Amino acid sequence: MESSVLAFATDLLDEGADTFFGHLTERAGVGGVTLASVYHAARDVFPHHPHRVVRYLEPGAAYFRPDPVRWAGRRLAPVPSTAIGDRDPFAEAAAECHRRGLKLHAWTVFCHNDRLGFAHPDCSPANAFGDRLLTELCPANPEVRAYALTLVDEFARYGVDAVRAESLHFHGLRHGYHHERYFEELGPVAEALLGICFCPHCLAAATAAGVPAEEVGRAVRKEVRARLEDERRAAEPAALDALADGALAAYLDASARTVTSLAAEVAEAAAAHGMRLTFMDGAGPGRGWLSGIDLPTIAKAAHQVETLGYARTPEAVRERVAAFALHGVRPEELAVILRPMAEDCDGPENLAAKVAVLRGLGVPEVEFYHYGLMRLSSLDRIGRALRG
Template identity: 80%
Template sequence: METTAASSNRRSRTVESSVLAFATDLLDEGPDRFFGNLAERAGVGGVSLASVYHEARDIFPHNPHRVVRYLEPGAAYFRPDPAAWRGRRLAPTASTAIGDRDPFAEAAGQAARRGMRLHAWTVFLHNDRLGFQHPDCAPANAFGDRHLTELCPAHPEVREYVRTLVAELGRYGVDAVRAESLHFHGLRHGYHHERYFEQLGPVAEALLGICFCDHCRAAAAAAGVPADEVRDSVRTEVRRRLADEDAAAEPGRLDRLADGALAAYVDASAATVTSLAAEAAEVAEGLGMRLSFMDGGGPGTGWLSGIDLPALGKAVHQVETLGYAASAEAVREKVAAFALHGVRPQEMAVILRPMAEDCDGAANLAAKVAVLRELGVPEVEFYHYGLMRLSSMDRIGAALHQLG
């Protein structure tokens, strides 16, 4: 039976809360209204504002100026310091949507006055703008085709871009960098009018998403992997599956391809991601910030993306994941799965959606937050300010009020 002291300790645990938002939400509504909704309707203690974001088209239920908005590919929503990027090929470009304003400076001032935390939600390597401008910095499949919607984490200039971008965010008094897309991506990461008229099969799709650029092959070779032989074997296997429908449908164990060397090659890619995350976390810490590595897929899904959870859990300050689920018990199971991969709840942040797709009311949302508090998860975030109705924001406030 739980002791009274233990029960009291569990109830007293607090969870820091924030809402993910776009800088355009702040610009369209104005800082006073934007932060007023966060503090008074949602009742949260912070905001994770997008600093660099990928291309998108979204519906905004409560925006006063527009319902549909297109976001520019790979745009920055702060004002980059020209001195920090002088001489660099890879550099952020301020979104045309911000004009001559600096949303991060405005948000930092408002957050400081209200005693709220400001986080920088940053999409690092999923960047159409920079990939198309600099194809040599994008991942290359086994045939040398570049995935231009991404940047390769093994490329030295990409790594320099990541470190400098983190340092830039330190100018704004940011508490934590929410690092999204700080890893490889698969073939189907998403591009408009992306088409697959023949069924490729899961094996061919997986193989076409692995990077074999010069830098990735060099990293694998340094780890003792016969990188060129692995690439040639992948080419042969993909060609076989592309040529024959029955072959495409065949199951396959990726760890057995290329006489097992492919698995070692992918492991070397994971080491590349982990070292880059560690470098970014070191820069962040030196500037008084934390770095949260955002893992959207969850345990068991990120091997081909270079996500080694046990290693990353030691390299960064926090791992953040999506708690998108209909019930509190499903959220509990998602967090428990991370513990099996070496990431404790105390080292996590979890994102919940208060919208109807996941949540039927304040009690449902409160139960999920209560589970996170019970498990010792220190931070919960809610997705997404501009994409939810104001009634969903009220639901956040009611849920947090219920928990006290």
């Protein structure tokens, strides 16, 4: 079973290569590192950081040195984090991984990018009222798709083994933003409908598929308005697939084809450079349909699907993998991320049992979240689990 730990470039820069890679190899005993290449805004606590405890990550920043020739004339282009200065963490990590016989993965947040969304609102999703969701980029937008493909081309020069694609899909309304507020209860139906993209590119894709897209938009606006005006109506359930005489379901199918085709194009670009594409599905089986994630087709488009095995018991991890199998994704097509920290694991035996479950099911790859956000004792826990 292959193994790696997810980490930030700042972990490497702040601790230094000897300490950082020493912890990975000597304490955790993993065979690779999954380093964030483009990442969203965050505020995190770092238990074993040598100088600080709390760090902020910039919105939509890149942690490698973009090739200016590739991005000449582009509106959507990665902006290096100020935290890396004039260094290139990916080049440094690539050199160390090559020297130590480790694999390097590019953990890339594609469409959840506040920086680019606010700078270029027309590249963000638009709800049925035309409101742009500026924390995101729309997968149907041609500039967004070109941005994603060019990112993959960038990683080839670092000798990356796999691109871990996070957020290579749509997102819902409540995906997280600073002081995001909902004082009146929207209800699950209105919230779901407000997260569907009706930008010109999505409307065109649905129309080309024979869907009455404008009619769907009108029906969504009417339904949302009714739920916003009436507190009792907000809580009522609704069969979304019946909205607009069933056309909303066809509209969402078109959105899923948009995501699948983008994943296929990114996977093809990665394969052309000898890399794999791992599609990260954090929601899990049956929960990603509003995000455009159709698991059976995504599994065919990408080289691998990755899911979160965040659970307290080995049995719950087993059930998670089994649920993917019910949706057409076999265990051997999966990678699973585990958390060795106390929230999920009450001791080293717990993590070891989860790793044993994955091995027994034939899952070929396990990752651990997250190097900088865990105690050093949790890194030791990983090492004991991998040794069996």
